[in-house]
Amino acid sequence: MLAGKIMLESGAETYRVEDTMNRIASAFGLENAQSYATPTGINFAIDFAESTNFIRISNRSTDLHKIAEVNNLSRKITAGEVKLSSAPALLDRIDKAKLTFPxxxxxxxxxxxxxxxxxxxxxxxxxxxxxxxxxxxxxxxxxxxxxxxxxxxxxxxxxxxxxxxxxxxxxxxxxxxxxxxxxxxxxxxxxxxxxxxxxxxxxxxxxxxxxxxxxxxxxxxxxxxxxxxxxxxxxx
Known part of the structure; x- marks a missing residue:
């Protein structure tokens, strides 16, 4: 959900956000993860008919660098190069980084x-x-x-x-x-x-x-x- 939040706030397409979230979830063993993204919010559940988590997206801008960074991290997670214990910290670092030009x-x-x-x-x-x-x-x-x-x-x-x-x-x-x-x-x-x-x-x-x-x-x-x-x- 943090990966999806970063991407939506940075101007990514919703289908790319959902695809990235599903790939990360699948890489960590969630076979039936359900994600639904709109420009103003993200819904995510770990399985069918499970409780849904929601994040509200209030601010949106354009930061293609952050989108690329999350995509790159997603590929590393899918390839097994990044463990579950370290992924949240890496995403949090991307979220807080000031990657846009002055x-x-x-x-x-x-x-x-x-x-x-x-x-x-x-x-x-x-x-x-x-x-x-x-x-x-x-x-x-x-x-x-x-x-x-x-x-x-x-x-x-x-x-x-x-x-x-x-x-x-x-x-x-x-x-x-x-x-x-x-x-x-x-x-x-x-x-x-x-x-x-x-x-x-x-x-x-x-x-x-x-x-x-x-x-x-x-x-x-x-x-x-x-x-x-x-x-x-x-x-x-």
Whole structure:
């Protein structure tokens, strides 16, 4: 259950979470273990008609490194390289580890990605620098607001609002050329690509509840981003 919790909180697909939990349980001698995961919780029983254990998942982010670490540990458990007595401590170490990049590195990466997407989507080179600045500031605003309100949709709305306002300022001051290209490039780091991918993969694996819920979450995120930009255009 701890392995499943780490993976769900790190953005893993629910079918991968259930598969990992079942493999670990089977490796430790539980032949009929029952696991059921949703984006907000995990149910697990050691056998049919046995009492069920439940864990609530309140916070979710994206940390592919932790998912890879749990998968690697799961393979070692299945291969018999890790004993039951040491597995909880290893999982607890992964759970408490800070494997994500620092905020300043994420902001720099988002800035460079924004400029690259602007060029890729048909922008001209004079739009590269404005897009880098707008994308970096917008992503920094999203991280800052997310820590204050802890509601990702609100953070993404105000971040896209700031991105739209700054892009308009760059273009009207003559420092930028294509308003649409700058905005498109700058909002790309906010786009919920992982959520969309996981929703499709869960639906294809037959996990309809998880797939639909993740799809709705991705749609709401996209709506928040679009609404923030739309507010700026409404004042033009």
């Amino acid at each position: 905020g300043w590195i994420q902001i720099i990466a988002a800035a460079l990605v924004s400029g690259s997407f602007t060029i890729m989507f048909g922008g001209v080179w004079p739009d590269y620098f404005p897009s880098v600045v707008v994308g970096g500031v917008g992503f920094a605003a999203m991280l800052g607001i997310d820590r204050l309100v802890e509601i990702r949709f609100i953070a993404e709305f105000f971040a896209s609002l700031l991105i739209g306002a700054m892009a308009v300022g760059f273009v009207y001051s003559g420092l930028g050329v294509g308003l649409d290209k700058i905005i498109i490039g700058a909002v790309m780091p906010l786009v919920p690509g992982l959520h969309i991918t996981n929703a499709v993969r869960d639906l294809m694996a037959g996990h309809l509840v998880a797939g639909v819920s993740k799809g709705v979450e991705a749609v709401l995120t996209a709506f928040a981003i679009g609404a923030g930009v739309a507010v700026v255009f409404g004042f033009l």
